[in-house]
Amino acid sequence: MNQKIRVLLAKPGLDGHDRGVKVIAAAFRDAGMEVIYTGLRQTPAMIVDAAIQEDVDAIGVSILSGAHMTLFPAVLEEMKARGAEDIILFGGGIIPEDDRKQLEKMGIARIFTPGAPTEEAIDFLRKAVAEKKSDEKMM
Amino acid sequence: MFNKKFIDKLQANLAEWDKTAAKTRGKRSMPRFFTISGADIDELYTPASIEGADNEDYYYKSIGLPGEYPYTRGVHHTLYRTKLWTMRQFAGMGTPKQTHDRFKYILQQGGTGLSTAFDLPTLMGFDSDHPRSLGEVGKCGVAVDTLADMEIIFGGIDLARVSTSMTINSPASMLLAMYLVVAEKQGVPFDKVRGTLQNDILKEYIAQKEFIFPPRPSLRLITDMMRYCTKHVPQWNSISISGYHIREAGATAVQELAFTLADGFCYVEAAIEAGMNVDDFAPRLSHFFNAHSDFFEEIAKYRAARRIWARHMREKYKAKDPRSWLLRFHTQTAGCSLTAQQPENNIVRVALQALSGVLGGTQSLHTNSMDETLALPSEKAALIALRTQQIIAYESGVANTIDPLAGSYFVEALTDRMEAEAEEYFAEIERRGGVLACIEEGFFQKEIAQSAYRFQREIENDERKIVGVNDFVLEDEEIEIPVLKIDRQVEQAQVAFVKKIKAERDNEAVKASLGRLRQVAQGDGNTFEAILDCARAYASVGEMCDVLREVWGEYVENQAALQAS
Numbered sequence: 001m002n003q004k005i006r007v008l009l010a011k012p013g014l015d016g017h018d019r020g021v022k023v024i025a026a027a028f029r030d031a032g033m034e035v036i037y038t039g040l041r042q043t044p045a046m047i048v049d050a051a052i053q054e055d056v057d058a059i060g061v062s063i064l065s066g067a068h069m070t071l072f073p074a075v076l077e078e079m080k081a082r083g084a085e086d087i088i089l090f091g092g093g094i095i096p097e098d099d100r101k102q103l104e105k106m107g108i109a110r111i112f113t114p115g116a117p118t119e120e121a122i123d124f125l126r127k128a129v130a131e132k133k134s135d136e137k138m139m
Numbered sequence: 140m141f142n143k144k145f146i147d148k149l150q151a152n153l154a155e156w157d158k159t160a161a162k163t164r165g166k167r168s169m170p171r172f173f174t175i176s177g178a179d180i181d182e183l184y185t186p187a188s189i190e191g192a193d194n195e196d197y198y199y200k201s202i203g204l205p206g207e208y209p210y211t212r213g214v215h216h217t218l219y220r221t222k223l224w225t226m227r228q229f230a231g232m233g234t235p236k237q238t239h240d241r242f243k244y245i246l247q248q249g250g251t252g253l254s255t256a257f258d259l260p261t262l263m264g265f266d267s268d269h270p271r272s273l274g275e276v277g278k279c280g281v282a283v284d285t286l287a288d289m290e291i292i293f294g295g296i297d298l299a300r301v302s303t304s305m306t307i308n309s310p311a312s313m314l315l316a317m318y319l320v321v322a323e324k325q326g327v328p329f330d331k332v333r334g335t336l337q338n339d340i341l342k343e344y345i346a347q348k349e350f351i352f353p354p355r356p357s358l359r360l361i362t363d364m365m366r367y368c369t370k371h372v373p374q375w376n377s378i379s380i381s382g383y384h385i386r387e388a389g390a391t392a393v394q395e396l397a398f399t400l401a402d403g404f405c406y407v408e409a410a411i412e413a414g415m416n417v418d419d420f421a422p423r424l425s426h427f428f429n430a431h432s433d434f435f436e437e438i439a440k441y442r443a444a445r446r447i448w449a450r451h452m453r454e455k456y457k458a459k460d461p462r463s464w465l466l467r468f469h470t471q472t473a474g475c476s477l478t479a480q481q482p483e484n485n486i487v488r489v490a491l492q493a494l495s496g497v498l499g500g501t502q503s504l505h506t507n508s509m510d511e512t513l514a515l516p517s518e519k520a521a522l523i524a525l526r527t528q529q530i531i532a533y534e535s536g537v538a539n540t541i542d543p544l545a546g547s548y549f550v551e552a553l554t555d556r557m558e559a560e561a562e563e564y565f566a567e568i569e570r571r572g573g574v575l576a577c578i579e580e581g582f583f584q585k586e587i588a589q590s591a592y593r594f595q596r597e598i599e600n601d602e603r604k605i606v607g608v609n610d611f612v613l614e615d616e617e618i619e620i621p622v623l624k625i626d627r628q629v630e631q632a633q634v635a636f637v638k639k640i641k642a643e644r645d646n647e648a649v650k651a652s653l654g655r656l657r658q659v660a661q662g663d664g665n666t667f668e669a670i671l672d673c674a675r676a677y678a679s680v681g682e683m684c685d686v687l688r689e690v691w692g693e694y695v696e697n698q699a700a701l702q703a704s
Contacts, residue, residue, distance in 0.1 A: 014259035014275050016348025019388045019475070019591050026592045039698045040348055043271075065259050066514070066625065070274025096513055096622050114479040114512045115608045117599050 005129050006056040010038040010047040012075065015065035020092060024060065027118035033125070044074040051079075051087055057129045058088035060121075068095050072103050086136075088128050092116070141186045143193045150187050170602050175433035176391030177593060178556075184548035190555060201446070201555065205541045208453070210445040211554065212542040213500040214465040219538035224496075225503035226528045227304060227469065231256030231280035232515050233629045234636075235291035238281040242296065244518070248525060252503060254304040255292070256280030257314070262349045264310045264684030267633040276630035279515070280306075284637040284679045285644075289317040290324070299327040303334040304379070304469070304503075309351040311338035312364045312667050313683050316674035319372065335376035335425055335469070338364070341402040341574060345583040347384035348696070351684060354575050356691040360666055361406065362413040365420050367667040376425040378406055379469065385583075386429035387475045389591020392440045393557055395429060397564035398583055400447055404565075405574040407456055417456050421463035425502075430492040431473040437492070438544055439553035441468065441499030447558055470496035471505040477512045481607040482620055485509035490527050497531055498544055504528055510620055517623045581697065637679065644677040652676040653686050660690040 007028060009021050018040060028035045036054050038047060051059050059079075063071055072091060079085050092112035095103070100111045110124050141149075160182070173179045181188065191197050203209055206216030215221065228250050230241045242253050257280040260272035266284045267276045276282050283289060293303075298321065307314045315336050322332045340357040343350045350357070365377045382390075382399030390398065403424065410420050426444065430437050448466035452458045472492035477485045486509050493506045506524040508516030516524070532538055544550045571577050578584075597603040604610045656669040673683050 014263045014265070014271065014349075015279070016343075017388075018348060019588075022588045023389075023592050023595050026588070027595070037698065039696055065275055066278035067259075067274035074274075094512060094514070096624070097618060115605075117609070118595060119599060 005033040005058070005125060006036070006054065007033055007058045007060055007125065008036045008038065008047070008051045008054055008056045009060045009062065010042050010050070010075075011040050011062050012042050012044060012047060012071045013063055013065050013067045014041060015063065015067075016040055017064040018062075020064070021060075021062040024062070024092070024118060024121060027122060028125070031122045033122075044071065044078040047075055048078040048082055048084055052082060052084055056087060057132065058090060058125060061089070061091035063091065063093040063095070066094070068093060068103065069099055072108055073106060076107055086132070088125075088132060090121075090124070090128075092121075140189075140192050140194075140197045146187050146193045149185060153183075153185065153187060174392070174436040175431055175594075175603075176393060176436060177590075177597070178391070178393070178436070184552050186548060188548055188552040190552075192551075202545055202551070208461070208464060209449045210465060211442050212545050214445065214467055214502070218500060218541045219497075219532075220541070223532050223538060224501050224528075225252040225302070226250055226525060226532075227252035227254045227503045227505055228521060228525055229254040229256050229304075229306065229471070229505045230516075230521070231258075232623075233277040233281065233625050234633055235281055235283065235288040237277075237629075239292050239294060239296075241518075241521075242292070245521075245525070246296075246301070248522065249529065250525060252302045252304065253296075254505060255306060257305075257307055258282045259349075261314075261680055262307060262309070264313075264351050264680055264688075266679045266681030267630070267637050269681055274630070276633050277625055282629075282633045283314065283317070284633070284681065285640050285677045286317045286320055286674055287636070287640045287677060289314075289321050293318070293321050297327075298322040298325055299331045301333075304337075305334065306337045308337055308340050308343050308347070308349055309357065310680050310684055311336050312360050312670050313674065313680050315364065315368075315375075316667070316671045319671065320674050329372045330374065332372055333374045335379050336364075337381060337427070338378045339381045339402065339427075341405060341578070342381050342384055342399070344578040344694070344696075345385055345398060345402075346388035346390070346587060350694045352687060352691045353694045354578060356660075356687070357694075358406075358409045359413075360687075362410050362415070363666045365410055365423075366413070366415060367665060367671075368423065369415070369419050373423075375423065377420065377423050379425050379427045380406065381427040383427050383429045383471055385587065386431060386473065388587050389475075389594065390587045391590050392431065392433070392436050393560045393564070394586060394590060396440050396444055396447075396557060397561040397568075399426065399428070400444065400451075400561065401565060401568050401574050403448070404451060404456075407452070411456070417452075417458045418460040418463050421452060421456075421458050422460060422465070426466055426468040428468050428470050428496075428501075429473050430470045430496040430499075430504075432476045432488060432492060434491060434495050435544075435550060435553060436557075437495040438499045439550055439557050441470075441496070441501065442542075442545075442550070442554045443558040443561065444468070445500070446554070447561055467502045469503040469505070470499070470501040472496070472507045474507055474511055477507060477509070478605065478607050479512040479618075480616060481613060482509045482513065482618065484607055485511075486523060486527065489524060490531070493527055494531055494535070494537065497537055498542075500542060510622060513618065513620075514622045514624065517621045519621065579697070640677060641679070648676040649673075649678045649682070653678055653682060656683060657686045657690060660687055 090110040205213040380403040382395040386395040449464040508520035652673040659669040
């Protein structure tokens, strides 16, 4: 029952700022999770492919280029197209408040912005995965 | 500087002093006394803290006079009393026209140099109409596809009078070529054109990650461009050897210092290997450092950088021209130090950081805007950032005298320590087979990632306070500053524009020029001359890069190497 949480961390788009995603990867690993990091410049299709193949519980997307209003919805659409909507999608980056609200409304489970402690992301993910697993059991 | 007898006496005094001080050392005001890089700092520095200070020649060997070897005190004899640093604010967003307007505004407000930010598709060598550019056009900077865009950005700006810096790396030669053609059309001879190209590909593999081609052909692009500019564009700074991004990616101050200078030495070696004479190109190399929040550590870093560069250029690379020994540098305040929380506080952070750059003897400075963790700077935020520099220059009095912190026991001891630690890294890099080998095995990348994680842990363990983030927090804070948004129409307009240019230009001439570029890239001619012809024909950045991608291949980061620890 106490299976390790599996999470795919991804960087879509063209930006190469990978400090944040690497810090999050290290923090998730220290918290006992299995982390797969895609590396830079993945298309939404590549990200969702990897998530399905790796059978992850969640996808974390990091965007610091300002293209978040294009790329998050593109990942979400790709997930819908492949019937992978059960995977939790969350993310982080330089994302203005208005955009954050809009993205969370679209179905991105959570957007973390600069200054968020890694612990908050760990707590979020543990709870979200636990909820998802209990939902799956009920079905 | 101090005689041995004096140092001995001082040490005896210090032992006594320490006993008394111990009585007042009760509770600590902070959990640890260390720099933002994690380096522990002593309670007190005295002449006894400076190694070798009891040698007679210590002053001239380690500190010296401004404008004289080893340049610890600065690269000019008179520094800011003759010429203040260039207030060079980085700007670029949206369409070429919007960037042009921002440039005009900066010049009207007393800015003295231009600095161009390009958008990610341009940095990665994709045209605005490429599928991978979707959503990114004009976001992080201005989109440039062809010469037509450069003509708009710099239209009506006399390129003989302004010095322009361009933050571009993989396609640096393409953008410089377009800039030169704009000058050509204005009737400005190339030898009057002044500016700086970032063109530092090594730090892209290490930190910023905007690479296209593999390292070796990338180095060739750079040496070809250096060879051309040495001859025809003598006032152009060919590479801005950059520590800024290395620091932003999480490096410590010493890592920034060591990795940047190691990159610099790698370019020097590549150019020498390509048959160039060190004194022909070294005077046109410049540097670019970060100004982070630890005030004294940054000042010591700049002073150490000048001394290390001078020593290596003179002693190791045998440069004879004193201009080859000079480390001239641009500084930008640390974007990564800014907080999204209580963003107005960033104005204060930037002021302190900028002051360290000035006290460290920088040649030019960009001050960040308070809103950069939220979006690109608004006009108001950009203006406050510029005003910050003007207040430092004209009101604080720090520009009155040269290197005012020289002789501070602390600053001199820290300068020496950072130089020694950088030398340890140089030895380690050499043991591992040099800079390219270290990039390929992920050595720099892992060192930086570890530092970034350590810093984050320090914040989360409350070892380190960040105002407004993990202490002094405002609950339910509402952001009250305006945030710039790039309209989606920017992308549509730019895509339409590049399509129009591609339809209207002489496509036979474009094809011919691209064909020549391919030929030259396959052989060993000078790629820069071929690129210049492509630019004249309105070939796009993407088209030129595609030719080189086909000839040289693309670089992919080896994730397995980066993760193995």
